[in-house]
Amino acid sequence: MSDSRNEFERPRPTGKNARLGAIAIAASLLAAPAVAQQAPSPASVAPRTVAQSAPMAGITNLTIAAGERPAPAVPPAPAYVDQLIEGVAREDEAAVAAQPGDLSPGLRVWSAEFVLDQRDVSDIGTTTSPGVAFRHRRETERYGDFLLELDVARGEQFPSAPRLTRGRFTLFHDQFALTDSWMANSVLGTWRSAIAPWLASSYRITLPSSLAAGAFTTLTGRDSELRAGVGRIGRLVGMSVQGFETLDGTIASADYSKRLRDGTLVGGGVVSIHGSRDVPDHVAATIAADMPVTLPGLDGRAKVQAAMDDNGETGFWADGRVRMGRYNHRIGVYRMAPDLLFGEITPQKDSQGFYWRADTRSSAMTANAGLDVSATNLDRAPARGGSDSVEGYGNLSLRLDRSTSVGAGLSLRDDNARTAAGLTGRRAATSGWVSRVTPWGVSRVDATYTRTTIEGRADSSRYYGWSHDWPQLGGSVSPSTLVTFTDERIDGRPVRRTSANLLLRGELVGPASWSLSLTGVDVDDGPDSERNYNAALSLDWQASPEWLVRLQWQRNQIQPTATSAVAPFTRDNTVILSARFESFEGTPYPRVAAVGGRSGTGSITGTLYFDENRDGKRQPTERGAGGVTILLDGRQMQTTDQDGRFAFSLVPPGEHRLSVVLERIPLPWGLEDETPRPVTVQVREDARVDIGLTRFAP
Numbered sequence: 001m002s003d004s005r006n007e008f009e010r011p012r013p014t015g016k017n018a019r020l021g022a023i024a025i026a027a028s029l030l031a032a033p034a035v036a037q038q039a040p041s042p043a044s045v046a047p048r049t050v051a052q053s054a055p056m057a058g059i060t061n062l063t064i065a066a067g068e069r070p071a072p073a074v075p076p077a078p079a080y081v082d083q084l085i086e087g088v089a090r091e092d093e094a095a096v097a098a099q100p101g102d103l104s105p106g107l108r109v110w111s112a113e114f115v116l117d118q119r120d121v122s123d124i125g126t127t128t129s130p131g132v133a134f135r136h137r138r139e140t141e142r143y144g145d146f147l148l149e150l151d152v153a154r155g156e157q158f159p160s161a162p163r164l165t166r167g168r169f170t171l172f173h174d175q176f177a178l179t180d181s182w183m184a185n186s187v188l189g190t191w192r193s194a195i196a197p198w199l200a201s202s203y204r205i206t207l208p209s210s211l212a213a214g215a216f217t218t219l220t221g222r223d224s225e226l227r228a229g230v231g232r233i234g235r236l237v238g239m240s241v242q243g244f245e246t247l248d249g250t251i252a253s254a255d256y257s258k259r260l261r262d263g264t265l266v267g268g269g270v271v272s273i274h275g276s277r278d279v280p281d282h283v284a285a286t287i288a289a290d291m292p293v294t295l296p297g298l299d300g301r302a303k304v305q306a307a308m309d310d311n312g313e314t315g316f317w318a319d320g321r322v323r324m325g326r327y328n329h330r331i332g333v334y335r336m337a338p339d340l341l342f343g344e345i346t347p348q349k350d351s352q353g354f355y356w357r358a359d360t361r362s363s364a365m366t367a368n369a370g371l372d373v374s375a376t377n378l379d380r381a382p383a384r385g386g387s388d389s390v391e392g393y394g395n396l397s398l399r400l401d402r403s404t405s406v407g408a409g410l411s412l413r414d415d416n417a418r419t420a421a422g423l424t425g426r427r428a429a430t431s432g433w434v435s436r437v438t439p440w441g442v443s444r445v446d447a448t449y450t451r452t453t454i455e456g457r458a459d460s461s462r463y464y465g466w467s468h469d470w471p472q473l474g475g476s477v478s479p480s481t482l483v484t485f486t487d488e489r490i491d492g493r494p495v496r497r498t499s500a501n502l503l504l505r506g507e508l509v510g511p512a513s514w515s516l517s518l519t520g521v522d523v524d525d526g527p528d529s530e531r532n533y534n535a536a537l538s539l540d541w542q543a544s545p546e547w548l549v550r551l552q553w554q555r556n557q558i559q560p561t562a563t564s565a566v567a568p569f570t571r572d573n574t575v576i577l578s579a580r581f582e583s584f585e586g587t588p589y590p591r592v593a594a595v596g597g598r599s600g601t602g603s604i605t606g607t608l609y610f611d612e613n614r615d616g617k618r619q620p621t622e623r624g625a626g627g628v629t630i631l632l633d634g635r636q637m638q639t640t641d642q643d644g645r646f647a648f649s650l651v652p653p654g655e656h657r658l659s660v661v662l663e664r665i666p667l668p669w670g671l672e673d674e675t676p677r678p679v680t681v682q683v684r685e686d687a688r689v690d691i692g693l694t695r696f697a698p
Helices: 016-030 093-097
Strands: 108-121 125-139 145-155 164-177 183-193 210-220 224-238 242-259 265-274 282-293 299-309 314-324 327-336 351-361 365-376 387-399 404-417 425-438 441-454 457-469 478-490 493-507 512-524 530-541 547-560 571-585 602-610 629-632 636-639 645-651 654-660 677-681 686-695
Touching: 145 242, 164 224, 183 224, 183 242, 210 242, 224 265, 602 654, 602 677, 629 645, 636 645, 654 686, 677 686
Parallel strands: 164 242, 602 686
Antiparallel strands: 108 125, 108 571, 125 145, 145 164, 164 183, 183 210, 210 224, 224 242, 242 265, 265 282, 282 299, 299 314, 314 327, 327 351, 351 365, 365 387, 387 404, 404 425, 425 441, 441 457, 457 478, 478 493, 493 512, 512 530, 530 547, 547 571, 602 645, 629 636, 629 654, 654 677
């Protein structure tokens, strides 16, 4: 096509000849995959009121389950989703079909769970902790999604402790558009204080997070993100249902990230701790850059990061991830000062080192290798230990045929003490395994030998294991077994451990299932020998689509010899009974691939009418044109109701175009200007467009 504009942008003569030429154009457009619905024929156009044209979350294809009452024949107005924007997924028809009969827009989920946790420990006593967990999630069209979590539990952590009632409350507000380019995700209540994940974690160094009660917000733009929060430091307490317990101290954090045009990610964050009983008051900051690597023969990314606290202690680390041919490489260096503080929980510190990893894989082979060089106790404090270490490893696995695979590994480590308090030693370990698919199931055998020398004393360990997944018994019971044997030499004394485990899973009558695990361990350590037993049973009953009842029982028992020095208990029993109710209402809104998401969208409404006096304004006596197809951006389609009204919901903010499909206009009416009409939609606002038809013949 020589003209870059589409057919609806070209000026054309009006009248019957233009109408006939447009029929072929519109017919091909209506058949294009980008159009979400097929336009009904003039004979099948049903009159619709404005209420019938209300947005229905874009539900254009519904599967009615057997025995359910079918939906009304008049389809709802489809929500606008730009299917040409990269990353937009079509509505999951199976998920929609599985929804109950409520087809109102916006998914609403209710769930409540009652849990009774009872633990009986010999020589200590019994604890009982009942609790209730409540969740409610609600989608809204223009104000984001809400999730409320409320947990309440009453009980004691130890039999002698007082019974306390503890709760935990959190309200999440997600996907709320502030402008056409900024979106907010907020938390009020219990939240985990953490800077952006790409700033907080690297291959070797991780900046820790803290649990707090307060407020936290993330603002996300087209290529930027700002996160900030403040709260009281605390911890989770309780058994199956956990509450929040405040501790001494407050935490505040903020960070900012920005993605540059070349794909480089830059940013930084700051954390402040005040009044904590675990770490001194301090303020710490970090900055980082994660950039693409585009050298000849190399493809990957490199990250450099530094951290510092207000006492002048520093940390630095760099990590590279590159691909060279069939091999993936990761290489990095790090140095963390001994007294660096960053948040309530101090990160890995008082260490420095270098590491390299490489791996490759194919359909028949997987191989990896690595090398670590590290040092601890950097300032060589005499009262502390520390060592200079070198460690290397390599692993190889091969698939010999469709039923047999083998593998082997080797690792070596050498430690040299940095101070008199440190230890010098060497360790070597080699392993091998073979796996085979047989008519009686999948079987695997493992063997490992380890030899360790510390300050001239040699210890060794041999491990053998056999695991097997058996075919189903009776058509419903799935058994698996594991048998292990370990022979250790610790300071010249032999210690042998033998264990056997049986796991059974199956189905009961109706919508119920069960699993049973039995484990026995025999430890032969001369006069300190003992036998340990463990049994665990789980019963699940799906009483209805909304109700799930679960019973879990576990028993541990130790049978020591008379001379053994064991833990202060020899038996414990745990019983957990839970009943969970979960209900779904409504249907999910479609996903909108635009900055600001669904909550930033608006709508376009209007009428198509017969402009009798050609003044461009609809008069009370001028009729609406029903059964005419309106196109939004050449992709989404609506058919006017009997009064000429149409509506597009969930329209992303910005510039759009409205077109009228010409062959649906009844003769002798037409459009004086057949080019698409521009429409501007603001964030969470409604735009209105009225289109008048002109009579071209008497």
